[in-house]
Amino acid sequence: MNGFEVKREDRDQISVVAVKGYLDAHTAPELEQMLQQLVDEERVHIVVNLAGLSYISSAGLGVFMGFIEDIRKKNGDIKLAEPNEKVYRVFDLLGFPVLYEIYQKEEEAIEKYRN
Amino acid sequence: MRRRGLILFSVVYIAILAMDYRWLVFSTDPVIQARFRDLFIGTALFLLFTLLVRSSLMSKLTLPQKLRLSGLGIVMIWAGLTVLDSISPFPGEFFNEMDAGRIGFNFWNHCLWLVLFYGLLTMGCALLIAVKALVFVQQGKKTQGNFRFLMILLFISVFVGSIFGKIGHAQGFAFGEWEGHLIGVNTVSFLIILMAVINGFRCKWIHYLNKRQKAACFFSLFLIILLLQFAIRSRGLEAIGEYSAAGYVFLISVLYIISIYTAMSFIGLLFLLPSAGILDSRIEEIKSLQALITTLSSVFHFDELVEQACQLAIRVANAHVAWIEMKEGESYRVVGAHGIASGELKEFSKGAWQGVRDSVFEEEAVLINDMQKDRRTHRLKHWKRNPGSLLAAKIRVKDEFMGILYAMRYEPFGFIDDSKPTFQSLAHQLALAMENINLLKVTIEQEVYREELRLAHEAQMRLLPRTMPEVSGLNLKGYCITANEVGGDFYDMIPMGEDRLDIAIGDVSGKGASAAFYMAELKGVIQALAPHFSSPGQILGQVNQFVLNHFESDTFVTMVYGIYIPSRRKLQVARAGHPPMAFIRDGNVEWIETGGVGLGLTGTETFNEALKEKDVRCRKGDLLFFHTDGVMEARNEGDEEYGEERLSEILKQVSGEDAEYLIRKVRESVEVFIGNTPKHDDITIVAIQVE
Numbered sequence: 001m002n003g004f005e006v007k008r009e010d011r012d013q014i015s016v017v018a019v020k021g022y023l024d025a026h027t028a029p030e031l032e033q034m035l036q037q038l039v040d041e042e043r044v045h046i047v048v049n050l051a052g053l054s055y056i057s058s059a060g061l062g063v064f065m066g067f068i069e070d071i072r073k074k075n076g077d078i079k080l081a082e083p084n085e086k087v088y089r090v091f092d093l094l095g096f097p098v099l100y101e102i103y104q105k106e107e108e109a110i111e112k113y114r115n
Numbered sequence: 116m117r118r119r120g121l122i123l124f125s126v127v128y129i130a131i132l133a134m135d136y137r138w139l140v141f142s143t144d145p146v147i148q149a150r151f152r153d154l155f156i157g158t159a160l161f162l163l164f165t166l167l168v169r170s171s172l173m174s175k176l177t178l179p180q181k182l183r184l185s186g187l188g189i190v191m192i193w194a195g196l197t198v199l200d201s202i203s204p205f206p207g208e209f210f211n212e213m214d215a216g217r218i219g220f221n222f223w224n225h226c227l228w229l230v231l232f233y234g235l236l237t238m239g240c241a242l243l244i245a246v247k248a249l250v251f252v253q254q255g256k257k258t259q260g261n262f263r264f265l266m267i268l269l270f271i272s273v274f275v276g277s278i279f280g281k282i283g284h285a286q287g288f289a290f291g292e293w294e295g296h297l298i299g300v301n302t303v304s305f306l307i308i309l310m311a312v313i314n315g316f317r318c319k320w321i322h323y324l325n326k327r328q329k330a331a332c333f334f335s336l337f338l339i340i341l342l343l344q345f346a347i348r349s350r351g352l353e354a355i356g357e358y359s360a361a362g363y364v365f366l367i368s369v370l371y372i373i374s375i376y377t378a379m380s381f382i383g384l385l386f387l388l389p390s391a392g393i394l395d396s397r398i399e400e401i402k403s404l405q406a407l408i409t410t411l412s413s414v415f416h417f418d419e420l421v422e423q424a425c426q427l428a429i430r431v432a433n434a435h436v437a438w439i440e441m442k443e444g445e446s447y448r449v450v451g452a453h454g455i456a457s458g459e460l461k462e463f464s465k466g467a468w469q470g471v472r473d474s475v476f477e478e479e480a481v482l483i484n485d486m487q488k489d490r491r492t493h494r495l496k497h498w499k500r501n502p503g504s505l506l507a508a509k510i511r512v513k514d515e516f517m518g519i520l521y522a523m524r525y526e527p528f529g530f531i532d533d534s535k536p537t538f539q540s541l542a543h544q545l546a547l548a549m550e551n552i553n554l555l556k557v558t559i560e561q562e563v564y565r566e567e568l569r570l571a572h573e574a575q576m577r578l579l580p581r582t583m584p585e586v587s588g589l590n591l592k593g594y595c596i597t598a599n600e601v602g603g604d605f606y607d608m609i610p611m612g613e614d615r616l617d618i619a620i621g622d623v624s625g626k627g628a629s630a631a632f633y634m635a636e637l638k639g640v641i642q643a644l645a646p647h648f649s650s651p652g653q654i655l656g657q658v659n660q661f662v663l664n665h666f667e668s669d670t671f672v673t674m675v676y677g678i679y680i681p682s683r684r685k686l687q688v689a690r691a692g693h694p695p696m697a698f699i700r701d702g703n704v705e706w707i708e709t710g711g712v713g714l715g716l717t718g719t720e721t722f723n724e725a726l727k728e729k730d731v732r733c734r735k736g737d738l739l740f741f742h743t744d745g746v747m748e749a750r751n752e753g754d755e756e757y758g759e760e761r762l763s764e765i766l767k768q769v770s771g772e773d774a775e776y777l778i779r780k781v782r783e784s785v786e787v788f789i790g791n792t793p794k795h796d797d798i799t800i801v802a803i804q805v806e
Contacts, residue, residue, distance in 0.1 A: 057796075058624035058671070058744075065716060066669035094673065094692035095712025098725045 005052070006034045014045045014113050016106065020052030023060030031060070035067045035078075044076020047109040051082040056090055064100070077101070079109040117169060124162040131155045153277035153361040156236075160365055161270055164240045173248040178323055185245040186335055188238050189373065192366075193342045195235045196351030202227070232355065236362055239369040243269075246376055252320040261317075265310040269368050272303045276364030311372045315379030325398070326391040329384060336381040343374045393531075396433055411548040415555060421451030424520065424545045429453055431541050432506050432534045434522035439510070439545075440468075441518035447472070450518070455500070467494040471507050475519050480508040480539035485527040504529040508542035512550045520545060568628075572597065575631050578638055584610040588681045590804040592774035594782060597797045603630025604743050604797035607638055609645050614682050617645050617654075620741040620801055621674035621693065633666055651676040651689035652728045655714065659691065659722045662715030671715040675741055684805060686731040686739065692716070694747065697763075698731055699738040702770045704763050707731065736771055737805040745798035746781070749789050757788050774802040 004027035005020040015038050019031060038046060048064075050056075068078055081103045083091060091102060103109040133139035134152045141151040173181055202224075243266070250262055324332055346352070347370050356363035387394075406427070414420040421439050428437035436454035440447045447468070449457040470491030474481045486492040486502040495502050503526040510518040520542040524530060575597070583591040593606050603623035610616050619641055623630040640661050641654070648654045655676050662672050673693035679686045688696060692713025695706040709727040716722075733739070742762075749757040765784045769777045781800055 058622065058673075061713075062624050062669035062671065065671060069668065093694060093708075095710070095716065095725055098712050098721060099717050 004030060006030050008034060008038070010043070011110065013043070014047060014110055015043045016047045016049055016110070018049040018052065022055045023053060023063075024055065024057035025059035028059045028063050031063050032066065035063065039067065039070060039074075042074070044071045044074045045113050046071065046076065046078045047081055047106060047113075048078060049081050049106050050084070050087055051106075053083065053087050056087050061090070061094060061096075068099070077113075079103065079112065081106040081109045117166065120162060120166050120169075124159060124166065127155055127159045127162060131159065149359075150278060153359050154274065156359050157270070157273045157277045157361040157365075160236060160240065160273060160361070163237065164243065164266070164270075167240050167244050168247070173244060178252070178320055179328060181245060181248055182332065182335075185242065185249070186339060188242045188245060189339050189342055189346075192235060192238050192242070192370070193346045193349075195231050195238070196346050196349040199231050199235075199351030199354050200349055202354075232358070232362065235355070235366060239366050242373055243369060246314075246373060249320050249376075249380075250314050250317040252317075252323070255317065258317055261310065261314050265307065265314055265372070268303055268307045268310060269365070269372070272307060272368055273361050273365045275303065277361040307368055308371065308375065311375040312379070314372075315376045318376070318380040318383045321380060321383050321387055322394075326395045329388055329391045333381070333384045333388060336377055336384065340374065340377050340381065343370055343377065346370055347374070397533075399430065411544055412551065414548060415552060417549070417552055418451065420545070420548055420552060422453065424541070424548075425451055425453035428520055428522045428538070428541060432522040432530060432538050433524075434506065434530070435524050437520070437522040439518060439520050441510075442516060447518070459500070467492075470494075471505065471521075472519060475507045475509050476516060479511075480506070480535050480542070482506055482530055482532065482535045484530070486523075487527070501525055503527045506530055506534065506538045508539045510542050510546045510549065512546050517546060517549065571628065571631065575602070575635070578635055579605065580608050584608055584616065586610060586616050586679075586681060588684070588806050589616065589679070590774045590806055591802075592778045592804075593799075593801040594778050595797065595799040596794070598745070598794040602797035603634050604745065604799040605634045605638060606741070606799055606801050607641060608801075609642060611646060614680055616679045616681070617641075618677040618679065618741065618801065618803070619674060620696075620743065620799060621672055622743045622745075622797070622799075624669075624671050624673075629670075633670060633672070636665070637662075637672065649678070650728060651678055651687055652723070652726050655689055655691045655711070655726060656719060656723050659714045659717075660719055663718065666715055671713045673713045673744075677739075677741075679803070684733040686733060687728055688731060689726055689728045691722075691726065694742060694744050696742075697738075697740040697766055699740060699766050699770050700734075700736070702767050704766045704770075733805045735805055738766075738770065738772075738774070738777055739803040739805075740766060740777065740781075741801040741803075742781075743797060743799040745794075745796040746785060746800060748796055749785050749798065750792055750795060751789050752792050757785055761788070774804040777802040777804075 003021045004023060005018075007018045007020075009016045009018070017031075017034055017038075021027070023031060035046070038044070064078055064080075071078060079101045080091070080096075082105060083102065088102070091097065091100075096102065101109070101112065103112070130139060131152055134141070134148065134155065140148065142148050173184075176184065247262055251258060321329065321332070347367065352363065352367060352370075355366060410423060411420065411427075414423055424439060425437040428434060434454075436452065438449055438452035438455060438457065438460055440449045440460075449460045451457065452460060471481060471483070474491055481491075483489045483492055483505040486505050487496045492502065492505060502523060504524050506522040508520045509516060510520055520538070522530075522538065576595075579595055580593060583593065591608060593608070595604055595606065597604065604621070605623075606618075606620040608616060608618055621634075621637065623633045623637070637658070640658060644654055644657050648657065655674065658672070658674070662670075666672075671692070674691045675688065675693045675696050676691070677686050677688040677696070688707055688709070690696075690707070690709050690711045692711060695708040698705040698707055707729055709729045711726040712722055714722075717725075731739075747757055747759055747762060751757075761784065762781070765780055766777075769780050772780075778800060785798065
């Protein structure tokens with residue numbers, strides 16, 4: 001149906017993970033693997049760029065939940081950036097803005113880490 | 116046609132009898148009279164032959180039956196001639212003697228003569244038909260022409276004999292009378308012999324006999340050749356010749372034709388007998404393979420299949436023992452054996468067979484003629500079984516190497532080279548049958564799994580309220596359909612005394628069985644908590660704590676929780692990350708979107724901080740609508756979402772109607788929208804109408 005893609009780009013101590021397509025129960029393991037890899041490498045300053053994401057299901061949302069606690073314990077964070085309107089609506093309904101920093105632009109999120 | 120032939124035959128036959136008794140006289144000269152009678156006899160024979168040819172006398176019989184009947188016919192001719200021989204005076208002279216007044220008319224004597232004479236001629240015709248049936252087994256291009264030509268020659272000879280044969284003496288113008296005066300007659304005789312030899316080459320029927328039948332036939336033919344010689348030389352035949360030249364020429368020609376045919380079949384058999392055993396085993400192989408295809412494909416138990424395959428391997432290859440080993444990872448396991456205990460084979464399974472295995476792996480099938488000397492099997496030479504020769508074939512499905520089928524004989528060079536391809540095709544069939552069994556097993560397992568899911572689905576459906584509670588002033592209706600057999604959606608209506616109704620609708624993240632278990636757990640937790648708290652926020656806070664503590668960290672739950680007080684027509688509602696409920700009044704739809712985070716996403720402090728409650732004052736005719744994200748996220752074929760706008764539109768339309776109508780409308784609308792697209796999420800809707 002709709003493909004899913006995860007790409008990683010490291011900038012200094014910050015890792016930007018760009019996701020594309022559909023994030024649901026079938027594709028969630030790909031993102032899970034990517035985040036796990038970053039945690040294993042102790043790269044815990046993560047920005048997830050959601051610009052290419054067209055849909056996120058509850059299983060997809062669960063991926064962030066599975067890692068956030070661990071990452072925050074290591075003084076890191078997952079910051080979300082550039083969600084489209086629909087994806088933001090899902091985050092919003094679920095109350096994600098309370099739990100995660102969500103930015104309009106990827107640069108803002110990166111800037112936030114640097115300060 | 117046949118009836119006309121019969122009538123004609125009868126007329127001719129009565130004419131012959133009439134001539135015998137001098138009721139019908141063509142000439143006063145007894146010689147000319149006799150020649151006329153012989154022409155009639157020749158005609159009668161011809162008619163009889165054509166009648167028999169056209170009848171399907173032999174066609175329905177099997178080959179052994181045809182052979183037995185023919186043999187019986189020859190014995191009867193010999194017996195008839197012997198009886199004739201013993202009658203005195205020679206019946207041929209009978210009529211002449213009677214004419215001369217030397218003897219009186221003896222009725223019984225005459226009857227016996229008639230029966231013997233015409234019986235022998237009829238038997239001669241029947242034997243020709245039998246020869247024809249044998250010659251025509253597996254016809255060649257010229258078979259029909261050759262046989263017809265022989266028959267034409269035969270009857271030419273009969274008619275020539277009728278006209279020119281000497282009367283009163285045992286002589287026809289056929290065989291045995293080479294000093295006959297007419298070159299033409301001798302030429303015909305020579306041609307008959309030639310054509311009999313040519314027809315004699317057509318004895319393909321001997322190939323269709325099995326070894327035992329061939330042997331029996333061989334000795335029978337020998338006896339028959341002897342009998343025929345006696346018959347040809349018997350004085351009974353001379354007696355016939357004295358009476359009728361036509362009868363004599365016919366009978367002796369038939370006897371010669373049969374002699375030649377019998378002799379040639381005998382020679383044919385002589386050459387075939389030594390190879391009869393091999394031919395039989397070949398035929399047995401083919402039969403076995405045919406049986407194999409039918410039996411193996413109907414066996415659905417692995418052990419039974421293996422056992423049958425071993426038995427068939429022994430039959431197909433004519434082996435002493437056979438066994439099957441299957442590859443299991445890197446090792447091999449004997450799964451079945453026949454003629455040998457599989458335990459005995461295991462002693463040698465460690466590496467002694469590895470040479471054979473490697474060889475089979477590369478060549479599909481291997482024939483080892485001398486196991487003691489062959490380097491692939493020489494490690495087995497101390498085996499007390501005294502291994503001789505071995506056949507081994509690969510059991511393979513597509514390109515997957517599954518195992519090996521073995522067959523062994525205790526002496527070297529025990530297998531013929533040709534059995535290798537047959538053995539290989541047996542292994543191939545076995546592989547297919549094994550694959551079938553595997554497929555069947557998978558199908559059954561899937562069926563069992565599906566049935567379990569169906570039971571789980573039923574169990575889950577029982578967790579949803581089966582009947583809506585009766586609450587005064589409210590009309591309640593709920594609907595839930597799962598995308599898979601089991602899902603994570605749920606709703607519950609809990610009446611708390613006379614004046615309180617709790618409404619919960621929720622969705623456990625993830626899909627399938629685990630979500631369904633969590634959902635079942637949640638239902639219990641909510642039912643236990645509800646009586647102890649009086650606000651939705653408190654209850655959700657408690658549930659959040661529970662989810663956080665007990666569910667997996669990547670699992671969360673969204674929920675809308677409402678407490679309705681009928682006496683005050685007041686709904687207090689809170690939302691934990693769940694799609695907001697709708698409040699419908701006078702054609703307007705208000706989404707009650709209070710703040711709140713999903714259950715299990717964060718600790719109590721943050722959760723409680725984010726959670727906001729809202730009071731909704733209701734009046735008669737208002738509709739309350741709760742749903743899960745499955746509604747708005749339902750997709751059509753174009754991968755388009757149903758969305759908030761479509762839902763709002765429907766809800767506006769149903770304003771003022773009752774709860775049941777609302778549910779029906781939303782369902783219809785969603786179903787029409789998604790069409791044939793498979794559901795990808797559970798859909799749950801609950802409607803409450805204030806009365």
